Amino acid sequence: MEAPNPAVPWDRDELTVGDLAARSGVSVSALHFYERKGLITSRRTSGNQRRYRRETLRRVAFIRVSQRVGIPLADIGAALATLPGDRTPTAKDWRRISQAWHDDLDARIEQLSRLRDHLTDCIGCGCLSLRRCTLTNPHDELAEAGPGPRTLLVEGLESDGA
Amino acid sequence: MEAPNPAVPWDRDELTVGDLAARSGVSVSALHFYERKGLITSRRTSGNQRRYRRETLRRVAFIRVSQRVGIPLADIGAALATLPGDRTPTAKDWRRISQAWHDDLDARIEQLSRLRDHLTDCIGCGCLSLRRCTLTNPHDELAEAGPGPRTLLVEGLESDGA
DNA sequence: CTTTAACCTGAACCAAAGTTGAGGTCAACC
DNA sequence: GGTTGACCTCAACTTTGGTTCAGGTTAAAG
Numbered sequence: 001m002e003a004p005n006p007a008v009p010w011d012r013d014e015l016t017v018g019d020l021a022a023r024s025g026v027s028v029s030a031l032h033f034y035e036r037k038g039l040i041t042s043r044r045t046s047g048n049q050r051r052y053r054r055e056t057l058r059r060v061a062f063i064r065v066s067q068r069v070g071i072p073l074a075d076i077g078a079a080l081a082t083l084p085g086d087r088t089p090t091a092k093d094w095r096r097i098s099q100a101w102h103d104d105l106d107a108r109i110e111q112l113s114r115l116r117d118h119l120t121d122c123i124g125c126g127c128l129s130l131r132r133c134t135l136t137n138p139h140d141e142l143a144e145a146g147p148g149p150r151t152l153l154v155e156g157l158e159s160d161g162a
Numbered sequence: 163m164e165a166p167n168p169a170v171p172w173d174r175d176e177l178t179v180g181d182l183a184a185r186s187g188v189s190v191s192a193l194h195f196y197e198r199k200g201l202i203t204s205r206r207t208s209g210n211q212r213r214y215r216r217e218t219l220r221r222v223a224f225i226r227v228s229q230r231v232g233i234p235l236a237d238i239g240a241a242l243a244t245l246p247g248d249r250t251p252t253a254k255d256w257r258r259i260s261q262a263w264h265d266d267l268d269a270r271i272e273q274l275s276r277l278r279d280h281l282t283d284c285i286g287c288g289c290l291s292l293r294r295c296t297l298t299n300p301h302d303e304l305a306e307a308g309p310g311p312r313t314l315l316v317e318g319l320e321s322d323g324a
Numbered sequence: 325c326t327t328t329a330a331c332c333t334g335a336a337c338c339a340a341a342g343t344t345g346a347g348g349t350c351a352a353c354c
Numbered sequence: 355g356g357t358t359g360a361c362c363t364c365a366a367c368t369t370t371g372g373t374t375c376a377g378g379t380t381a382a383a384g
Binding site: 074 | 340341342343350351
């Protein structure tokens, strides 16, 4: 183990916005944006420049992963807000807030799989039948909708010939 | 088989924008929008009102299904543009352009599944390790990127302690 | 022939997730 | 101590997929 070398960015205990950008792969403008939205925080130097704690790197990694999962920034921010403010989050903390994304991902994969299966049926018949595929019924709401425009939609398409 | 009754909207051979909205479940403003984008077309009456062919119903159904799959309108428009202009599209035509979405859906489901598996690992260790999970590496580009910011990102996070 | 519902256009507005640019300051190297 | 690169703020702009509103026309029903 060698002593930290302050000349090397990743050995310093605080990061400039440029360091954080380079190491997270996120642009400086995006980091500013996240900060405005309250997803990350910084202290300011006497010259008004941002300094980030190393922990912030992990927050940014979490933000990026969450975005890949398809979570909107506002929700990511809400999740980050549940992290303890008085200490550095532990592995357990990250585990807890990641779990929600995992469940979300499961649900969305299943939803897409169902959609794909329906699409397979519809490709098979080539008709895009609403009654058979329920493909144009975004959130499976048709069942509770009863008669009305939605039914007209089905009738309309069904009667649209080949 | 009874004769078409022009008093009933779905028996007329042309649809007003209101008819199309009611039967497709899409708002009038959205239909105007689709038309501006070239996804659907209409003829105009002497009074400048839109009249849609029945076939348009199927196009709108296709648009809605495609949106559920996650395809942007521009791409949907490009796909619709490959339909024959000189005749009413057949089941085979719809089958052809739906196939692309099916493949797309397959790819995205697999991508999300991989993401979920990685996330499971990362929840297990609680560290969001980039080197192990490649979770912050959006399009699996890291392999070809070589040294640079991307590598710095990995080094940076790996050195970020617990 | 009047009333009313449906239609028309164009412009403005919304959210999300940033980017870009202008104009100015800070800090580190030589 | 000057040059250069990194930093600062604020405002405006981008894209996608629309909605809402204002002001005016059409068409169908009574």
